Amino acid sequence: xxxxxxALTQYVAVRRALGTQLREPAVTLRHFVAFLExxxxxxxxxxxxxxxxxxxxxxQRATWARRLTAVRRFAAWLRAADRRxxxxxxxxxxxxRPRHAPHxxxxxxxxxxxxxxxxxxxxxxxxxxxYTTLVGLLASTGLRPGEALALHRDxxxxxxxxxxxxxxxxGKSRFVPVHESTRAALAKYAPxxxxxxxxxxxxxxxxxxxRRRLQGCTARRTFASLxxxxxxxxxxxxxxxxxxxxxxxxxHTFATRTxxxxxxxxxxxxxxxxTLSTYLGHVDxxxxxxxxxxxxxxxxxxTERLCERRxxxx
Numbered sequence: 001x002x003x004x005x006x007a008l009t010q011y012v013a014v015r016r017a018l019g020t021q022l023r024e025p026a027v028t029l030r031h032f033v034a035f036l037e038x039x040x041x042x043x044x045x046x047x048x049x050x051x052x053x054x055x056x057x058x059x060q061r062a063t064w065a066r067r068l069t070a071v072r073r074f075a076a077w078l079r080a081a082d083r084r085x086x087x088x089x090x091x092x093x094x095x096x097r098p099r100h101a102p103h104x105x106x107x108x109x110x111x112x113x114x115x116x117x118x119x120x121x122x123x124x125x126x127x128x129x130x131y132t133t134l135v136g137l138l139a140s141t142g143l144r145p146g147e148a149l150a151l152h153r154d155x156x157x158x159x160x161x162x163x164x165x166x167x168x169x170x171g172k173s174r175f176v177p178v179h180e181s182t183r184a185a186l187a188k189y190a191p192x193x194x195x196x197x198x199x200x201x202x203x204x205x206x207x208x209x210x211r212r213r214l215q216g217c218t219a220r221r222t223f224a225s226l227x228x229x230x231x232x233x234x235x236x237x238x239x240x241x242x243x244x245x246x247x248x249x250x251x252h253t254f255a256t257r258t259x260x261x262x263x264x265x266x267x268x269x270x271x272x273x274x275t276l277s278t279y280l281g282h283v284d285x286x287x288x289x290x291x292x293x294x295x296x297x298x299x300x301x302x303t304e305r306l307c308e309r310r311x312x313x314x
Contacts, residue, residue, distance in 0.1 A: 102252035103245040142254030
């Protein structure tokens with residue numbers, strides 16, 4: 001094992017011990033280490049880091065920035081042991097963009113996505129059931145996509161109808177109750193994924209056709225293909241699915257529908273909001289308020305409620 005590989009192994013181990021999952025950055029940095037070895041580098045330089053980060057052609061600048069950020073953090077850690085290491089300054093490749101306007105799925109769109117997923121054929125028949133169940137789970141619970149993909153078999157309590165979401169964003173854990181229809185769908189999926197056998201020693205709940213843990217990048221790419229199939233995305237070229245709804249938008253849809261239902265029912269949304277914040281796993285209720293400002297219908301309802309309060313207090 002090369003010195004760079006040894007250093008990366010230690011770096012990943014330390015970051016994970018501190019509570020960071022570091023899945024995709026670990027893969028990214030392995031590619032960077034392989035690049036350094038091909039270049040015969042003895043230490044990280046700014047020129048090498050920039051050249052590697054900007055290698056991909058035809059991608060958004062945000063992709064370059066994300067790659068360089070992973071290198072910068074690794075280099076900062078490595079510099080403690082090797083002072084020759086050059087650490088790229090922050091925002092050297094600034095890829096920040098305005099926050100995505102969420103796509104709020106209509107019931108018909110969710111049904112179309114699940115129907116399209118159910119018709120996908122595969123040698124073991126796992127792909128169709130996995131993605132049908134995953135889309136349904138995200139739509140009905142508002143889980144973060146990474147939380148759903150990280151579920152282990154023991155995290156899915158089919159008797160009580162609840163999920164154990166462990167050590168996710170900001171290190172928070174919580175129980176998430178599910179609707180009876182969702183519990184039934186998970187109960188249908190569970191024996192099927194066990195029948196094909198799972199290679200992952202951690203016994204992940206959602207599995208790929210290769211009987212391994214379903215990776216986030218694979219799930220996002222497959223969902224983009226699903227969106228193209230039902231007309232929610234436009235194909236822009238070979239292996240390019242354009243822009244459109246994301247898996248994360250099921251979470252936005254769930255939160256938005258909950259808030260709209262509360263407003264229409266005449267509930268005190270300000271008082272109820274901490275409940276939704278806890279359910280979603282937000283570390284601060286302010287993060288939940290963003291859903292109100294991000295969706296015009298919710299913003300209008302919130303404005304009307306505020307006007308009613310002012311008129312009532314006049």
